[in-house]
Amino acid sequence: MTFKEINIGQMIEKAVTESGIEMSRICNFFKCKEKEVTEMYQAKSLDTEILLKWSKLLEYDFFRIYTQHLILYAPPVKQEENENNKKSSLPQFRKNIYTKEIIDFILEQISNGKMTKNEVIERYRIPKTTLYKWISKYSEIK
Template sequence: MNFKDINIGLMLHKRALECEIEMSRLCKFFGCSEQDILDMYTVKSLDCEILLKWSRILEYDFFRIYTQNLILYSPPSAIITNDKESSQMPYFRKNIYTKEVINFILELIESGEKTKNQIIEEYNIPKTTLYKWIEKNRK
């Protein structure tokens, strides 16, 4: 799922239905009208503060959808920059994969959707890392 494929409004709506949260509760929580909530269900992206509120009320980390996407589709860390010390921003290593990302990659291989070589090239996952995941998955 690329950024262009993420439709956060649709995901919010699905999760709200799963949680069976009444519209009146959502309106009160957000301090808005029912139409405002329905409008949020139709947008492809939302302001971070609003998404954080949705994450709280629906008890789901919607930001993780974006961070996992970054992990999969960003260029390798070494190519980006070597001046991490000069940046004032926190540095996050790219090679920290969540269970969800690992499972997603393994499902692509098991389903035959992608080959091991395609995974290595497309997602910049080291060959040894991929084979460790496959071996652990077999146990």
């Protein structure tokens, strides 16, 4: 799976198919008609409240897909820019969350020769020691 182009409707439809949840249950849960559910499947993006309901119904964190996109493709904020801004009342996160999917994606880029280790370190701002720990840990498994 690529995190660059996200079509959340297709992902939800796939998750529904895999889970085997009946359309009648989905319609009852959302208090809507089958046509509206089908429209959600065709939507490239959905309102966060609707996405939260899908996450609960299917017991899958669809927001994590967007988080992975941010980790891989959002430009990093320079530390000096961050210090000049006022403190935000929004929650501040201390570090990136590297899921197994992200680690696999990055290691695949290196093993396929699409990126060098240095390119990965620069592009995704992953500490060198972290990358080398992943390489040694996950190469033992394979």
